[in-house]
Amino acid sequence: MRVKVLGSAAGGGFPQWNCGCANCSRFRSGVLKGEGRTQAQVAVSPSKATWLLLNASPDLRQQLLEDSEFAPTQGKRSTPISAVILTSADVDCVLGLLHLREFQPLHIYSTASVRRLLTEENTLFRTLERSDPPVCWQVLPFGQPIPVFQQASSGAEPSLFCKAVPLGGNFPDYVSDRLLRTLPEEEAVIGLELEQGGKRLFYAPSLPGRGEDWKRYTKGSDLALLDGTFWTDDEFIRVLGSGKTATQMGHLPLSGSSGLLEKLRGVRDVRRVLIHLNNTNPALDQESDASGALREAGWEVAYDGMEVQL
Numbered sequence: 540m541r542v543k544v545l546g547s548a549a550g551g552g553f554p555q556w557n558c559g560c561a562n563c564s565r566f567r568s569g570v571l572k573g574e575g576r577t578q579a580q581v582a583v584s585p586s587k588a589t590w591l592l593l594n595a596s597p598d599l600r601q602q603l604l605e606d607s608e609f610a611p612t613q614g615k616r617s618t619p620i621s622a623v624i625l626t627s628a629d630v631d632c633v634l635g636l637l638h639l640r641e642f643q644p645l646h647i648y649s650t651a652s653v654r655r656l657l658t659e660e661n662t663l664f665r666t667l668e669r670s671d672p673p674v675c676w677q678v679l680p681f682g683q684p685i686p687v688f689q690q691a692s693s694g695a696e697p698s699l700f701c702k703a704v705p706l707g708g709n710f711p712d713y714v715s716d717r718l719l720r721t722l723p724e725e726e727a728v729i730g731l732e733l734e735q736g737g738k739r740l741f742y743a744p745s746l747p748g749r750g751e752d753w754k755r756y757t758k759g760s761d762l763a764l765l766d767g768t769f770w771t772d773d774e775f776i777r778v779l780g781s782g783k784t785a786t787q788m789g790h791l792p793l794s795g796s797s798g799l800l801e802k803l804r805g806v807r808d809v810r811r812v813l814i815h816l817n818n819t820n821p822a823l824d825q826e827s828d829a830s831g832a833l834r835e836a837g838w839e840v841a842y843d844g845m846e847v848q849l
């Protein structure tokens with residue numbers, strides 16, 4: 540399978556339009572050595588001219604327009620994108636679905652709770668139902684891989700399988716208390732194991748770091764694209780003067796004795812790539828100590844346009 544990173548930043552992108560933190564300011568004035576980034580978006584291609592989106596970022600329209608592989612066939616309404624797989628109902632993961640609303644039939648895979656949140660509580664997403672056939676929602680079960688839909692016209696046997704991995708974590712703040720009471724917690728945030736021909740991608744752009752499952756799936760993968768939101772637990776509070784810690788927001792920080800790097804120390808034979816970097820993260824500056832520490836530990840940082848063949 541081919542894996543493309545169309546966007547590598549957390550919500551807000553880098554730089555963020557209303558942020559004057561050291562990173563964003565230094566980027567604007569041209570002194571930070573690093574790349575600008577759109578909001579996290581990954582696409583996976585199991586076969587020629589077929590793509591699956593992992594989440595649907597707020598920057599999706601721009602991301603698709605900038606890559607000719609996502610262009611429609613000349614002379615007709617079409618798309619090589621056959622499906623979207625959602626890891627949570629966070630705004631940053633689902634807003635792009637509205638960019639896909641132009642009467643385009645699609646399959647959307649998610650937990651049952653995420654589907655309920657988007658279809659019962661956010662009526663705006665009903666615009667997706669206007670396509671013919673309407674968008675088809677499919678529930679991702681836990682514990683068993685399911686074949687992922689490919690182009691309906693190809694007639695090919697599905698060769699790509701997706702397994703949902705519960706990661707802990709919380710439902711988004713916008714969910715009403717009434718609905719929240721009825722939703723199983725393990726359906727809030729999931730990781731995805733995508734397997735084709737014995738090659739495995741593990742995708743977890745939000746990783747609360749609870750339990751041991753995520754470590755097992757990371758170690759069993761050829762490529763792990765993992766949560767690189769924050770370098771330190773109090774990063775957001777230090778920059779903004781208030782707010783929540785990384786842990787409270789459902790992100791395992793990268794540094795520290797209980798951070799992601801430490802938890803995966805010794806895992807060297809898996810290609811480990813960070814994605815979903817918040818604009819406050821010092822790892823966005825290639826000359827920072829944080830970037831040096833990542834290189835030393837064998838980690839890579841995803842960038843917009845990165846491509847991996849598995």
Ligand SMILES: [Zn+2]
Nearest residue numbers: 558560563818
């Ligand atoms: Zn900033």
